[in-house]
Amino acid sequence: MDSFNSINFCEGLLKSYEIVSLSSLEKALQEVKKKVENEKESALKSIEKIQQSIQEKGGIDISYQLLERQARAHKDLESARILVKELNRDYDKTSVMLENKEMQRKNAILLKNLVLELDNFNLNQSDIEIDPRHLIYLKHALESLDLPEYNTAQQAIEKKFTETKKEYFEKFAKSFVRKDVKSMKEAYDILVDFSGxxxxxxxxxxxxxxSLEIKDQQDDFYKHLKYAISEIEGIVNREIVGNYVKLLSIFGENSAIVEILLTEILELKLKPFIHKHLDSDIISSQNFLEYLASSYVETLALTSRIKSDISQLSLDLSLTIDHLFSNIFSPFLSSYFTMEFRSLKGLVEGSFEYILEPLNMRIQRKSIDIRLVTQSPEEDIRNAVDQCTDSVLRNKKNSIMQELEAGLVRCKKLSQSGEESANSAQLITIVLDICYTGIYHQILTKLSSCLEYKGIKGFYIGKIFYLIADLAAYVRDFNKEIAKKISTHLQISDSERCESLRKRVSASIDQKIMKSLHQSVILMSSESENILKTHQKKTDYCGIEENLDNTEACTILNEYLLEQIANIKKSLPYSQYSKLLTSLGQKLTNVIVNHICGYIVSQEKALLLSSDMNKYRNLILLCENEKVVVEFEKFRQMMNLFMLPAQSLPEFIHEEPIASISTEILAEFISHRKDFKTGKVSKLLPSIFNS
Incomplete structure (x- = not known):
C-alpha cells in the first residue's frame, strides 16, 4: 500500500512504457487504469481481512491502524482519478489535432490535384470538363489564395462556374416542364452549391x-375580390397541400418552400390587388371603409382556411400567415378609426342638412328662432305645415341608423385590440348628439311654432298633431334601437356613459314632444269652441220645431272630434294618448257647458239639446277616462232642467247627480229657460236664487 500511496507510482508506471504515438499513449492509459483497479481491489481485500481479525481478536489499536490505512487508500484513489482525468483530456486533445492534420492533408492533396487540372484549361476553350463540386471548391480555393499567378485560372473558373450554373438551371426548368421530379431534384441539389x-x-x-391573374377593375370590387380569394385558395390547395410531397422531394425537408409560396401568393398577388383598390383616388371614404371591411373579412376567412389546410401537413405556419395578413392591412388599420369617425360624422351631418332643408332655415346645433316670411296667414300656415311634412318624411327615410350599424360592425372587426368598445361609443355619441339635439329638436321647434299661428284652422291643427305624433313614434323606435346597440356593442363603462347620455337627450325630446302634443289638444278644444260659436244658431234650442236629430253645430263638432280622437289613438301608444284624451275630455266638457250656458232653451226644444248632449257624451266616452265621463254625465243630466215643467224643479234639484252641482251653475242654467221670467221660476227655487 506504500507504493500505492504516491502519485509517483503512477508516473513511474507511465515511464516504463515508450509513449511514441497516440496508440502508445492510449495503451499506457489503459495499463494505469488496470493497475489502479487492481490496487483498489487489493486494498478492499486487506480491509475485509483486518475487519475479520478485529472481530476475532478485538483491540482498539488495530482498529485505529485499519482506519488510518483506509483513509490513505481513499486519498491515493482520488489522486489516481485526477491523473486519469488529465490523461483523458490530453488524449482527446491529441486526437482532435491529429484529425485536423489528416483533413488538411487530404484537402491539400485535393487542391493540388484541382490546380494541376488548370494546365489543361484554355480560356478560349468553351467545353472545359470538370466535376461541378470540384469546380465549386476550386473557385473558393482560388478566391481564398488571392495570388496574381492564378488570375488567369480564376477567370477561367469564374466563366465555367457561371456556365455550369446556367446549364443546371436550364436543366431544372426543362425538368419542370416535363414534370420530371427526379431531374429537378438533381439539378436543384447541384445549384444549392452554386448559390442558385x-x-x-x-x-x-x-x-x-x-395562372393567378387577379383582375383589378373598379366596376365591381366585391365580385373581383371573391374571384381573387377563390383563385388564391385554389392555388394553395393545388400547389402546396396537394403537392407537398413533391415539394419536399425537390427542395428538401428543411427548405422554406411552403413559406415562400405563401409569401408569393399573399404578399405579391393579393396584397397589390387590395391596395390598388383601397389607395384609389376615385372612391369615396364610405366606399373605402366598405372595401376595407370586406377585404379584411374575406382575407381573414381565407387565411383561417389556409392555416387549417397547412396544419394537416404537420406544419405550423400560423405566425407566418398572420404576419402576411398583417402586412396587407396594417397600413390602413393604423388610421382606420379616424376615417370611420369622420365618415359617419359627415354622413349624419349630411342627413341633418337634407332633412331640415325644407324648413328653409339656418342650420345650427342649438335651438334657433324660426321666422316665416309674412304672406297671408292661411298661406303662411299651409307653407309651414308642408315644410314640416317634407322634413318628417325625409327623417323617416334617412339611413342614419343603417350607417351607424355598418360603422359599428366595421369598428368591431377593424379597431385595434382593446379599442372596439371606446371607438363604438364615439360613433354612437355622434348619432345621439346630431339626431337629438339637432334634427329632432329643430323639427319640433318648427312644428311648435306652427301651433302658435294666430287663427290656425282645425285642419292644420290635426295635421300638425299627426306630424308630431309620427315623429314621436319614429323617435321612440330610434331610441329603442340606440339602446340595443349600446348594450350590444359597448363594455360596461362605455355603456353606462352612453346610456346616461341617451336617457338625458331622449328625455328632453320626449318632454318637448309631449308639450307640443298638449298644445295641439288645447288648440283642438279651442277649435271646438270656434265650431260651436260659428255654427250654433241662437234659435237652435228655442225656435220653431224642425224635427232634427242634432243641431248643425253639434254635427260638425262631432265629425271634427271623431277624426281627431281617432288620429290621437292611432298615432300614439296608450301611455301617451290616454293623458292627452283625458285633457281633451276635460277641456271639451268645459267648452260645451260654457257654450250651453249662453243659449235660451225652450221646453219644446230641450229634447234637441238633450240629443246634442248625448252626441257629446259619446265623444267623452271615446276619451276613455271614467272621471271625465262622470263629470260630463252630471252636466248632461242638467238638460232635464230645461225639459221638466217649472213646478218639478224644486224636487229635481235635490236629486243626484244634480244635487252635487254648485248653486251658481244651476242658477246659470235655469236662468236660460225660456219661461224663466214668465213662469217666475226664481220664486220656485228660493234656495238657489235668493242666495
Whole structure:
C-alpha cells in the first residue's frame, strides 16, 4: 500500500512504457487504469481481512491502524482519478489535432490535384470538363489564395462556374416542364452549391402562380375580390397541400418552400390587388371603409382556411400567415378609426342638412328662432305645415341608423385590440348628439311654432298633431334601437356613459314632444269652441220645431272630434294618448257647458239639446277616462232642467247627480229657460236664487 500511496507510482508506471504515438499513449492509459483497479481491489481485500481479525481478536489499536490505512487508500484513489482525468483530456486533445492534420492533408492533396487540372484549361476553350463540386471548391480555393499567378485560372473558373450554373438551371426548368421530379431534384441539389437555389425557387413559384391573374377593375370590387380569394385558395390547395410531397422531394425537408409560396401568393398577388383598390383616388371614404371591411373579412376567412389546410401537413405556419395578413392591412388599420369617425360624422351631418332643408332655415346645433316670411296667414300656415311634412318624411327615410350599424360592425372587426368598445361609443355619441339635439329638436321647434299661428284652422291643427305624433313614434323606435346597440356593442363603462347620455337627450325630446302634443289638444278644444260659436244658431234650442236629430253645430263638432280622437289613438301608444284624451275630455266638457250656458232653451226644444248632449257624451266616452265621463254625465243630466215643467224643479234639484252641482251653475242654467221670467221660476227655487 506504500507504493500505492504516491502519485509517483503512477508516473513511474507511465515511464516504463515508450509513449511514441497516440496508440502508445492510449495503451499506457489503459495499463494505469488496470493497475489502479487492481490496487483498489487489493486494498478492499486487506480491509475485509483486518475487519475479520478485529472481530476475532478485538483491540482498539488495530482498529485505529485499519482506519488510518483506509483513509490513505481513499486519498491515493482520488489522486489516481485526477491523473486519469488529465490523461483523458490530453488524449482527446491529441486526437482532435491529429484529425485536423489528416483533413488538411487530404484537402491539400485535393487542391493540388484541382490546380494541376488548370494546365489543361484554355480560356478560349468553351467545353472545359470538370466535376461541378470540384469546380465549386476550386473557385473558393482560388478566391481564398488571392495570388496574381492564378488570375488567369480564376477567370477561367469564374466563366465555367457561371456556365455550369446556367446549364443546371436550364436543366431544372426543362425538368419542370416535363414534370420530371427526379431531374429537378438533381439539378436543384447541384445549384444549392452554386448559390442558385433561390433562382430555382423563384422560377418554381413564378410558374405555379402564373395562372393567378387577379383582375383589378373598379366596376365591381366585391365580385373581383371573391374571384381573387377563390383563385388564391385554389392555388394553395393545388400547389402546396396537394403537392407537398413533391415539394419536399425537390427542395428538401428543411427548405422554406411552403413559406415562400405563401409569401408569393399573399404578399405579391393579393396584397397589390387590395391596395390598388383601397389607395384609389376615385372612391369615396364610405366606399373605402366598405372595401376595407370586406377585404379584411374575406382575407381573414381565407387565411383561417389556409392555416387549417397547412396544419394537416404537420406544419405550423400560423405566425407566418398572420404576419402576411398583417402586412396587407396594417397600413390602413393604423388610421382606420379616424376615417370611420369622420365618415359617419359627415354622413349624419349630411342627413341633418337634407332633412331640415325644407324648413328653409339656418342650420345650427342649438335651438334657433324660426321666422316665416309674412304672406297671408292661411298661406303662411299651409307653407309651414308642408315644410314640416317634407322634413318628417325625409327623417323617416334617412339611413342614419343603417350607417351607424355598418360603422359599428366595421369598428368591431377593424379597431385595434382593446379599442372596439371606446371607438363604438364615439360613433354612437355622434348619432345621439346630431339626431337629438339637432334634427329632432329643430323639427319640433318648427312644428311648435306652427301651433302658435294666430287663427290656425282645425285642419292644420290635426295635421300638425299627426306630424308630431309620427315623429314621436319614429323617435321612440330610434331610441329603442340606440339602446340595443349600446348594450350590444359597448363594455360596461362605455355603456353606462352612453346610456346616461341617451336617457338625458331622449328625455328632453320626449318632454318637448309631449308639450307640443298638449298644445295641439288645447288648440283642438279651442277649435271646438270656434265650431260651436260659428255654427250654433241662437234659435237652435228655442225656435220653431224642425224635427232634427242634432243641431248643425253639434254635427260638425262631432265629425271634427271623431277624426281627431281617432288620429290621437292611432298615432300614439296608450301611455301617451290616454293623458292627452283625458285633457281633451276635460277641456271639451268645459267648452260645451260654457257654450250651453249662453243659449235660451225652450221646453219644446230641450229634447234637441238633450240629443246634442248625448252626441257629446259619446265623444267623452271615446276619451276613455271614467272621471271625465262622470263629470260630463252630471252636466248632461242638467238638460232635464230645461225639459221638466217649472213646478218639478224644486224636487229635481235635490236629486243626484244634480244635487252635487254648485248653486251658481244651476242658477246659470235655469236662468236660460225660456219661461224663466214668465213662469217666475226664481220664486220656485228660493234656495238657489235668493242666495
Amino acid at each position: 437555389q433561390q433562382e430555382c425557387i423563384d422560377f418554381y413559384v413564378d410558374k405555379v402562380t402564373e
